[in-house]
Amino acid sequence: MAVGNDDAVLRGKPALIAANAAAKVVYAAKSADNDRMKSGDCQYIWQARDWPEWRYDLAALAGPLVEVGRAQGMLLGRLTDVGFSLRDQASLAALTEDVVKTSEIEGEQLNVESVRSSIARRLGVDIGALAPVDRHVEGVVEMILDATANYQAVVTSERLLSWHAALFPTGYSGLARIRIGAWRDDANGAMQVVSGTVGRQRVHFEAPPAETLEIEMRRLLAWINAAPNEPPLIRAGLGHLWFVTLHPLDDGNGRMARALGDLLLARADGAPQRFYSLSAQIQRERKSYYDILERTQKGSLDVTEWLAWFLATLHRAIDQAQVTLDSVLAKARFWQRFAGVPVNERQIKLINRLLDGFEGKLTTSKWAAIAKCSSDTALRDLSELQSHGILQKSTAGGRSTSYELAEPE
Template sequence: MPFIHERAGWPALEWDLPTLAERLADVRHRQGRLFGRMEGIGFPLRSETLLQTLTADVITSSEIEGEILDRAQVRSSIARRLGIDEGGLQPVDRNVEGMVEMMLDATQRFAEPLAEERLCGWHAVLFPTGFSGMRRIRVGGWRPEDSGPMQVVSGPIGRERVHFVAPAPSRVPSEMGSFLDWFESGAAPRDPVLRAGLAHLRFVTIHPFEDGNGRIARAITDLALARSDGSSQRYYSMSAQVCRERKGYYEILESTQRGTPDVTPWLDWFLRCLGRAIEGAEATLASVLDVSRFWDEHPRETLNERQRIVIQRLLGPWTGKLTTSKWAKLAKCSQDTALRDISELIARGILRREASGGRSTSYALVGRAASPSPERDDP
């Protein structure tokens, strides 16, 4: 069975708008309701929600590709670039800076045209050394002729699953020229949400670069969704939702690639996933409001710098147990100093000792449940 890009008429795609109309209307309603709610809260809370959303976007987009980025570095990089006041900014690795730079360019400059030079610039910041792992790749340019067939796979090394084979390198320049013309012209659907779903599918199908195509596809999706919202303020993360639903994502992607030009099932999945992403933004907002209430009850001015840094981490997406050694690492102090800081907060009713015991005493914020201890622990 031929892949979709091998069928006559490609890249012309078809979809049944009446089938999608109700779901599309629901997504547009959710977008409007979310932005309306965000307008009703103060600027500091909107900034924190934006910071959390963009941090999740960057981290999960990389996680889908098997790369785990340091959350604190990602948050620091975004805060610095957006001018958001954030205590305890950290040094940031090149791979984090590159991913943040691409995602912010896509979302903060969403109205600017998507062109070959811009996409190649994104690719260049993703691979500043010219290597993908141990392999040298062409950076800032389409796949070279000698790169061979490009298989789109998922799964761990040794157990990869091939979902489809992308067009030959010789086709990439013309395919990308057609894609970019379509994306910025009236040939694409007028509704920018449908355009986002189709753009993601078309770009992933072409797979124009030797590596980084998934991350760039999600940046293009975010750019298109920012256009649909008419705002650079990102309060929901499509990448985070795709990461949660990656099995379903790869299944619908594979069936679409092996199917007909009718991509209604793909767009239906995309709209459902997007709806759940917007719904998930409510959880982010609830978390931000919860943090705001905490700082109202415990003003930052009454804490020393070390205490502020660690408590800020505990109020975020923290996993694992807080011990004196972990406090010392986060606050860059001795364990004796860490213990004094912790003891003071226990006396003030801000921290409590965990009941679990064990070899090392651990602590948690009062009024918050203990976090599980996963294989990959914080910090």
Template sequence: MYIWEQPDWPRLTWQDGSIAAPLAAVRHDQGRLIGRMEALGFKLREEAVLQTLTQDVVKTSEIEGEQLDATQVRSSLARRLGIDIGALPPTDRNVEGIVEVMLDATRNYQAALTAERLFGWHAALFPTGRSGMTKIIVGDWRDDSTGPMQVVSGPYGREKVHYSAPPAPRVAAEMEAFLAWFNAPLTTDPVVKAALAHFWFVTIHPFEDGNGRIARAIADLALARSEGSSQRFYSMSAQIRTERNAYYDQLERTQKGATDVTSWILWFLDCLGRAIHGADGVLAAVVAKGQFWERAAALALNERQIKVLNRLLDGFEGKMTSSKWAVIAKCSQDTANRDIAALLDLGLLRKGDGGGRSTHYELVL
């Protein structure tokens, strides 16, 4: 029996005594992180938000097996947030869609969550009306015309059903109850409400596709309410991506149990705590970037050098070679070599270990 088949669904319960200590710890860590970020100053705080949101968008899509170009995501976010990061590359429709959803969830966190708002999010995720090659219902609840909504894995003919969602005729009423609860005045801690909202929505699974991404956007909205701020300094989606198997295992176990969801709330709080602690890496990177540009401010750098240095500071994957430099800067190999040589002389770059074809360059931080 699935949880939605229980006679007392959707009256979810939990053991307050079991969650009290981890909840208090997470709330303490939330406040401590926000305090540290507020002390950064406007420009560095702006950069921290941009890095966090970029990570959030990329990782929430990655959980569903969709790989987005992080540079495009950063570009789309910067344009919408009014942050100057230099030349902005064009972005794909699928990137723009998920960016729109995440920004609406976090910047408009005080607005009511309605069916129409969710339909708008869903339409933004699937602008072509298709999931991959498959045509789906977009901007409306599923109708199960292609069969029951199930979460499955395994090869064709040997699939394993992990979960079966409520049948389509129940979805409208289920979502009406969910939205009424979500928009009602708080009767529990808002972080606990974020955990419950994530679980409740993904259990209903109201759309043909995109349910996981929208569930995580709803959780982000609830977490923004818990902090009273639209600025995001940690990424729950990035942490869930790291713990993806445990995430799905915990969902499956809870969905096959009774309406006491203490175990899910505990897992959510632990994961959130690790996400908040993971923001130390973002903080360190932002501070290092700020200090780097303070050193470089008085130096006469050209646009190509600034562009590639920023790519390196933003976490360039792989090793930066002169040929990669030429591609990114859209210049000749000779020009790339001159740009690099100048930065070596200025002490902003150094040669990495290895020579010959393995010659690459690293930032001096």
């Protein structure tokens, strides 16, 4: 039985296994195929006679499509008014969140500052001092940026497999050696998603046999690269669903599916810059994501319910981008206000952390740890910012003195 890290089995986290099981989408057939499923002849959607002839009620989705379009228009309208520099900052924030959250869904915690630095360097956005970046972070960033910045390029097997190689630069997922640069071969058994402890495991999904993948992937890629017959946002939802149905890789299928969805969303937007993150919204709504995929797994080729959920979640992702834009604008106003105040790199770094939403209380010891300086230097930094009216002592109680951004007069 072959299971990848996206299934969380190698990490030994049963809760993640059960959750991510739904992300490896399976299907059952409709109409006559539903009868076959009830009789036990057809368990998964890829076994349907008319697979993959997707069906959906466009009339039922018309309203959500209009609402998402309106939300996109409002966001882009605001971005048009803020200028190139702030648009770059908003895009940097969205891409950083996208990279961090697509990994977090799979139980992997990436360093936010490293991700932000990697993206900023590639986009040419000035964020001051850059944080160190490891090869794993670079790989995820490479995949997301290729998917979005090069959204118009043809999607080929070689391109998808290069994403996979970027995700696993060592050829290992955890301690397990995995196939890189090729589709899975099922050498150790069928690709299954399971949950539960050894001896009490439950199979949530079994992917199509490996010997069918060459044909299946050619069909998917031909559809992606063909002139669209569906509304662009519908294609994004179908592409995400189709890829995770095939589950063509030893590991990384969830992240690859979301990157492919980002590519199709960029095509829908007609622009390479990303200002919202669907992956971040999926991470915030993990339970409903898993629930709808679980229902879709054993439903029919009519995927109207999945597409309705996809569009509603996309709408909320765009609404959340408005909040991110508010934060970008607030940060810009802050630095304009203190443009004449001399600050060092440590102070810039910590102030930006506060502006981005610092968790907990900022004390001298925390400043020293984050800025990698002595306690005396941290205290001097804090005192200088206090004298400039940038920081003030927090009124909240506690054993140690803490600091917060000063309220504007």
